[in-house]
Amino acid sequence: MSGDSRFLGLFYLSPYIIGLLIFTTVPFVASLYLSFTNYNLMDEPVFTGLANYVKLFTNDRTFRKSLWVTLVYVFTTVPLKLAFALFMAVILNYKLKFINVFRTAYYVPSILGGSIAIAVLWRYIFADVGLVNMGLNLLGFESVNWFGDPTNALFTITLLRLWQFGSAMVIFLAALQSIDKTLYEAASIDGAGKWTSFVYITLPLITPVIFFNLIMQMVQAFQEFNGPYIITQGGPLKSTYLLPIYIYDEAFKRFDMGYASAIAWVLFVIIMALTLIAFWSSRHWVYYAGDKRS
Amino acid sequence: MTEHVLSHDASTVGEIAGVRAREQRRHKASIALRYFLLAAVGLLMLYPLIWLIGASFKTNSEIFANPGFWPENPTLDGYIKGWQTSTPYSFGTFFLNTLWIVIPKVIGTAISCTAVAYGFARFDFPFKKVLFASLIATLLLPNVVTRIPQYLLFRDLGWLDSFLPLWVPSAFAGDAFFVFMLVQFLRAIPRDMEEAARVDGATTWQTLIFIVVPLLMPALISVCLFQFMWTMNDFLGPLIYISSVDKYPVSLALKLSIDTTEAFEWNRVLAMSVLALTPALAVFFLAQKYFIDGISSGGIKG
Numbered sequence: 001m002s003g004d005s006r007f008l009g010l011f012y013l014s015p016y017i018i019g020l021l022i023f024t025t026v027p028f029v030a031s032l033y034l035s036f037t038n039y040n041l042m043d044e045p046v047f048t049g050l051a052n053y054v055k056l057f058t059n060d061r062t063f064r065k066s067l068w069v070t071l072v073y074v075f076t077t078v079p080l081k082l083a084f085a086l087f088m089a090v091i092l093n094y095k096l097k098f099i100n101v102f103r104t105a106y107y108v109p110s111i112l113g114g115s116i117a118i119a120v121l122w123r124y125i126f127a128d129v130g131l132v133n134m135g136l137n138l139l140g141f142e143s144v145n146w147f148g149d150p151t152n153a154l155f156t157i158t159l160l161r162l163w164q165f166g167s168a169m170v171i172f173l174a175a176l177q178s179i180d181k182t183l184y185e186a187a188s189i190d191g192a193g194k195w196t197s198f199v200y201i202t203l204p205l206i207t208p209v210i211f212f213n214l215i216m217q218m219v220q221a222f223q224e225f226n227g228p229y230i231i232t233q234g235g236p237l238k239s240t241y242l243l244p245i246y247i248y249d250e251a252f253k254r255f256d257m258g259y260a261s262a263i264a265w266v267l268f269v270i271i272m273a274l275t276l277i278a279f280w281s282s283r284h285w286v287y288y289a290g291d292k293r294s
Numbered sequence: 295m296t297e298h299v300l301s302h303d304a305s306t307v308g309e310i311a312g313v314r315a316r317e318q319r320r321h322k323a324s325i326a327l328r329y330f331l332l333a334a335v336g337l338l339m340l341y342p343l344i345w346l347i348g349a350s351f352k353t354n355s356e357i358f359a360n361p362g363f364w365p366e367n368p369t370l371d372g373y374i375k376g377w378q379t380s381t382p383y384s385f386g387t388f389f390l391n392t393l394w395i396v397i398p399k400v401i402g403t404a405i406s407c408t409a410v411a412y413g414f415a416r417f418d419f420p421f422k423k424v425l426f427a428s429l430i431a432t433l434l435l436p437n438v439v440t441r442i443p444q445y446l447l448f449r450d451l452g453w454l455d456s457f458l459p460l461w462v463p464s465a466f467a468g469d470a471f472f473v474f475m476l477v478q479f480l481r482a483i484p485r486d487m488e489e490a491a492r493v494d495g496a497t498t499w500q501t502l503i504f505i506v507v508p509l510l511m512p513a514l515i516s517v518c519l520f521q522f523m524w525t526m527n528d529f530l531g532p533l534i535y536i537s538s539v540d541k542y543p544v545s546l547a548l549k550l551s552i553d554t555t556e557a558f559e560w561n562r563v564l565a566m567s568v569l570a571l572t573p574a575l576a577v578f579f580l581a582q583k584y585f586i587d588g589i590s591s592g593g594i595k596g
Contacts, residue, residue, distance in 0.1 A: 006420065007419060009414075009416075010419045013409075013410055015409060016473065019406075023447075023463045023466065026443070028440055031440060091328050096329070102332045105336040105339065105340055107582075109339055115545065115571065116544075117571045118571070121567060124564065125345070134361035215434065229529075252534060257442055267439070
């Protein structure tokens with residue numbers, strides 16, 4: 001099809017290009033500009049230079065708390081979720097009957113997990129006299145105050161994410177199933193045990209997928225909103241007040257668009273920096289079999 | 295290696311048999327352990343959902359007294375009263391609103407993403423590399439950073455409190471993930487049929503509709519299903535843009551109902567949660583192949 005006009009491709013891309021400009025590029029630049037202004041929706045934005053950022057880092061305890069909680073949340077949830085997803089994928093990757101039944105069962109929560117109905121359910125099962133505490137009592141344990149205690153409250157939000165390990169697991173499982181079985185046979189002839197084969201064959205071969213899941217889960221986790229907004233409303237003592245909720249409150253409850261944009265940019269820079277670190281480090285730990293990527 | 299084994303005497307053969315038997319026992323133990331773990335985790339994972347269904351038929355006093363699934367005095371009270379809500383509108387209105395958000399959005403996504411993916415996968419044009427890089431960048435760009443100016447844009451257009459802010463960005467291939475997924479899929483399809491059609495005088499447009507789209511169907515169905523699910527689950531979008539209750543989708547209506555009936559009418563909220571989850575669950579079970587395929591292909595090639 002090389003005989004076609006050079007611009008035919010651009011014609012098919014035109015919705016994307018227009019959308020990219022109007023809904024992504026311009027807002028992206030505008031939000032950087034807004035972050036240097038004071039803008040309350042009523043009056044025109046007033047340029048205030050670095051004032052918003054100075055206030056954020058020197059005179060805003062809520063921001064410091066919220067930033068800390070967000071980092072704790074992301075750095076516990078993402079590794080736990082990936083480790084658990086990989087563990088379950090390894091167990092599933094075996095000649096088992098009903099493998100599809102299990103795969104489906106584990107995948108259902110990822111399909112539903114982001115919905116408000118599930119967040120509502122979480123409120124009920126972790127309530128003082130909710131399902132989880134009833135279960136703990138049956139097993140002879142004391143009830144846990146899930147939403148009253150700051151550490152526990154964040155943990156319930158983490159659990160909601162962990163519960164949705166299925167999508168990451170399906171990706172891991174597909175990668176595991178594509179590994180050439182003769183590699184394991186060769187290794188076992190050379191006397192390698194299961195654990196050795198896992199560490200030296202399986203892990204290196206699925207590093208591209210680990211990398212993909214890591215980036216995706218991280219970007220997602222930094223933007224967690226529904227869970228904490230519905231389940232704990234950011235409390236108690238702001239212990240689940242993740243940055244996206246803070247941004248939402250500043251922008252759409254207090255109508256402080258400039259300040260909210262500044263927080264959004266701090267969050268963006270953190271996500272960007274971590275993504276770049278991951279990409280930069282990937283050349284040292286991500287292994288592409290027969291590397292011929294273009 | 296084989297020669298080496300053959301040259302051994304009978305006692306080693308016996309030893310090998312012993313090792314085999316031990317290995318087989320270990321193999322069986324490993325399988326049993328796997329099944330046990332899988333079933334235990336599966337039950338733990340699904341029990342909250344199972345409990346939810348049971349609890350929606352329980353009386354309010356039983357919900358926090360009985361950890362079992364089966365209601366002692368089954369009642370439809372939660373469904374009947376929950377459906378009516380404390381607003382002038384019933385959940386029927388909220389379901390119709392959700393549908394009215396979802397369907398145009400899915401159609402817009404399918405059409406725009408197909409055209410764009412076709413452009414990327416089958417044509418050479420200026421700035422192709424830059425544009426494809428922008429697609430990946432959008433994929434990783436956190437929405438949080440563009441949300442406020444988007445809101446201001448839609449406000450200036452007079453689109454607040456309408457479904458337009460939810461529909462329009464998707465109709466411009468705004469969900470980079472889907473474009474990416476379709477491009478990957480298209481790259482794996484041989485071009486022979488398309489080239490034959492072009493030789494026979496079909497335009498690229500006809501080729502796209504009559505040859506590419508049918509071949510692309512499995513991936514396109516995955517795209518529609520994912521968009522359906524994500525839009526059904528979307529909460530923040532409607533929360534920001536929709537303000538009148540008569541336009542509320544189910545997600546906002548549920549939030550409203552926990553705010554208004556929280557303190558005592560638990561079974562209403564739980565019953566409406568069950569209903570809110572039903573369309574997504576039904577679609578998932580009818581078409582789970584497409585979900586699993588979609589997610590694994592998108593992931594592997596990422």
